[in-house]
Amino acid sequence: MRKVGYLGPQGTYCEEIVLYLYKNNEAALIPYNGIDAAIRAVALGETDECIVPVENSLEGSVNITLDTIAHDVALYITKEIVLPVRHNLLGKQGCQEVTTIVSHPQALAQCRKTLAILYPQAKLKPVESTAEAARIVAGSDGLYAAIGSLKAAEIYGLAVLAPDIHDHQANSTRFIGLEPQAAACVQGKSKTTFVCQINGERPGSLYNILAEFASREVNLTRIESRPARTGLGMYIFFFDLEGSLAAPNIAEAVSAVKAKCLWYKNFGSYPIVYVI
Numbered sequence: 001m002r003k004v005g006y007l008g009p010q011g012t013y014c015e016e017i018v019l020y021l022y023k024n025n026e027a028a029l030i031p032y033n034g035i036d037a038a039i040r041a042v043a044l045g046e047t048d049e050c051i052v053p054v055e056n057s058l059e060g061s062v063n064i065t066l067d068t069i070a071h072d073v074a075l076y077i078t079k080e081i082v083l084p085v086r087h088n089l090l091g092k093q094g095c096q097e098v099t100t101i102v103s104h105p106q107a108l109a110q111c112r113k114t115l116a117i118l119y120p121q122a123k124l125k126p127v128e129s130t131a132e133a134a135r136i137v138a139g140s141d142g143l144y145a146a147i148g149s150l151k152a153a154e155i156y157g158l159a160v161l162a163p164d165i166h167d168h169q170a171n172s173t174r175f176i177g178l179e180p181q182a183a184a185c186v187q188g189k190s191k192t193t194f195v196c197q198i199n200g201e202r203p204g205s206l207y208n209i210l211a212e213f214a215s216r217e218v219n220l221t222r223i224e225s226r227p228a229r230t231g232l233g234m235y236i237f238f239f240d241l242e243g244s245l246a247a248p249n250i251a252e253a254v255s256a257v258k259a260k261c262l263w264y265k266n267f268g269s270y271p272i273v274y275v276i
């Protein structure tokens with residue numbers, strides 16, 4: 001049976017995605033206690049695939065995902081899934097006072113303004129996932145609260161102290177599926193992703209890369225830089241493009257860019273799935 005890893009424990013937003021993708025029990029769903037652990041398990045052959053978050057519409061990149069796929073493993077992105085994320089403050093039944101709010105750092109950041117108004121005195125404490133936060137609160141005294149989903153409230157027997165506490169209604173997170181092999185035949189709405197390092201000492205290096213896409217009418221949907229880890233001021237760039245490498249203009253643009261880079265890693269082309 002296919003094994004699919006995700007950021008656990010039970011009740012995370014990641015779990016929502018794997019349950020949506022594999023609703024007919026056609027895969028064994030395996031929770032990991034960290035995003036990097038779920039990714040490494042695929043590289044080690046413990047699982048066939050993992051689903052991990054990569055970007056949020058309010059807080060931006062999930063750096064551990066970008067850094068792990070760039071530096072530590074050789075995996076392909078085989079799907080992208082976009083999930084609208086609605087956060088709630090969860091606490092024990094009858095909880096009157098909240099001194100500490102625990103959650104995943106992304107969730108804490110997505111609710112920062114709202115929490116500053118509702119609970120200005122509360123301390124914010126990062127933990128591995130929103131469901132881990134709910135689990136901690138269920139086992140704590142009544143002064144702890146967690147940011148998490150309604151599903152997590154149900155699983156860990158918590159009450160909703162405040163619903164919809166994300167700072168903007170249009171809060172959504174992009175997740176990716178990672179596998180050892182690239183997606184075979186990508187049809188419908190798709191994207192292509194690669195990461196590269198360019199010569200930062202030569203003027204116009206990034207401009208020259210962008211020109212390869214512009215001249216072939218390839219639409220870039222995202223550029224993200226992360227430290228190259230070789231020294232201060234050295235960066236790698238992640239590029240997301242609309243369309244697949246099966247399209248000649250994209251294949252040509254990508255090979256022209258590859259020839260201009262100091263270092264290049266391809267994550268392949270993959271379909272986009274929207275969860276409503």
Ligand SMILES: O=C(O)C(=O)C[C@]1(C(=O)O)C=C[C@@H](O)C=C1
Nearest residue numbers: 012013014053104106129130173
């Ligand atoms: O903690 C979870 O429930 C997760 O699935 C992780 C995660 C993330 O890392 O972005 C996923 C969606 C939300 O943006 C908040 C947390």
